[in-house]
Amino acid sequence: xxxxxxxxxxxEQSNLNPRKEGATSGPAGNPASEDIDSPERLRPAADLIGxxxxxRSPSQILWLKLRRNxxxxxxxxxxxxxxxxxxxxxxxxxYRYDNVRHDLPFCRxxxxxxxxxxxxxxxxxxxxxxxxxxxxxLATYRDDTSRKYPIRFFLRGDSYRILWLVQSNxxxxxxxxxxxxFLFGSDRLGEDIFSRILYGAQVSLSIGIIGIxxxxxxxxxxxxxxxxxxxxxxxxxxxxxxxxxxxxxxYFILILRQLFGAGMSSTQIYFIIxxxxxxxxxxxxxxxxxGMVMSLKEQEYVIAARAMGFSNSxxxxxxxxxxxxxxxxxxxxxxxPFFILGEVALxx
Numbered sequence: 001x002x003x004x005x006x007x008x009x010x011x012e013q014s015n016l017n018p019r020k021e022g023a024t025s026g027p028a029g030n031p032a033s034e035d036i037d038s039p040e041r042l043r044p045a046a047d048l049i050g051x052x053x054x055x056r057s058p059s060q061i062l063w064l065k066l067r068r069n070x071x072x073x074x075x076x077x078x079x080x081x082x083x084x085x086x087x088x089x090x091x092x093x094x095y096r097y098d099n100v101r102h103d104l105p106f107c108r109x110x111x112x113x114x115x116x117x118x119x120x121x122x123x124x125x126x127x128x129x130x131x132x133x134x135x136x137x138l139a140t141y142r143d144d145t146s147r148k149y150p151i152r153f154f155l156r157g158d159s160y161r162i163l164w165l166v167q168s169n170x171x172x173x174x175x176x177x178x179x180x181x182f183l184f185g186s187d188r189l190g191e192d193i194f195s196r197i198l199y200g201a202q203v204s205l206s207i208g209i210i211g212i213x214x215x216x217x218x219x220x221x222x223x224x225x226x227x228x229x230x231x232x233x234x235x236x237x238x239x240x241x242x243x244x245x246x247x248x249x250x251y252f253i254l255i256l257r258q259l260f261g262a263g264m265s266s267t268q269i270y271f272i273i274x275x276x277x278x279x280x281x282x283x284x285x286x287x288x289x290x291g292m293v294m295s296l297k298e299q300e301y302v303i304a305a306r307a308m309g310f311s312n313s314x315x316x317x318x319x320x321x322x323x324x325x326x327x328x329x330x331x332x333x334x335x336x337p338f339f340i341l342g343e344v345a346l347x348x
Contacts (some may be wrong), residue, residue: 090160093195094174103189106139149179156262214278223289
């Protein structure tokens, strides 16, 4: 019994004094204060002094959301492929857009008439047969199996320029003269439709992207200024927007084209079309951006930016307009058909 009593008393004393063996009391009498305040324990906290955690910007967040959307990424890759084909039109197209064959008008497409077996059934490289006109008036043709033209890759042909900088005469594919290859057929002048589609895409797609950039930037600037400052500035800008929206777009475009397009070169007409379409397309976007900025300017981070003494232009550009990118991206994407159709209307 005495042994059991001694053991119980020893446990009670150890519970009342949990200090480990070898630990010393601090100045305030706290146990193990030397371990708690030791440099080894404080080093991780000291390493954090002066460091900060970087967050993601609104554009980075939008890009992450876009990458998770497979349908949107498929559309993005499709547009990128179309623009790449338009930029490299001279290299991909077998002929220039003005290469004329008057003896072969309305030729049928040759895309399904590319052969890899000859008349003996032997496997060979891709080739096309020569085309002979049966009735030029009715545009009927037949294949001349006695003459075949192998399809060559990286063949030299008509000269062209890429982005007005690089000049070359090497084409992705083609056939040697006097053969010809019309993948999508030929038009009434005997011009290759496939080549003309690629060259025509340069005009339509470039007008779309340049017009969207100009109208988007103009709409964001006008909408941001009107929404942030309000008052007389907002009233004057929004009344101008409403007057512009009240005009019938198509007829207004045609009138401007008639006024500014007479006696101009093709390059001048191109820039006139871009300016006209950009001038028409920014009004709707500016009005929506104005409403978004009016709601965003009362947020805490904008008030904090004002308190820190940031200029109005910095607050608009760095803090307000980036938070409207979700709307801007959607409207810019939906505006591409409008600019292309407008270019078609002005091209006649």
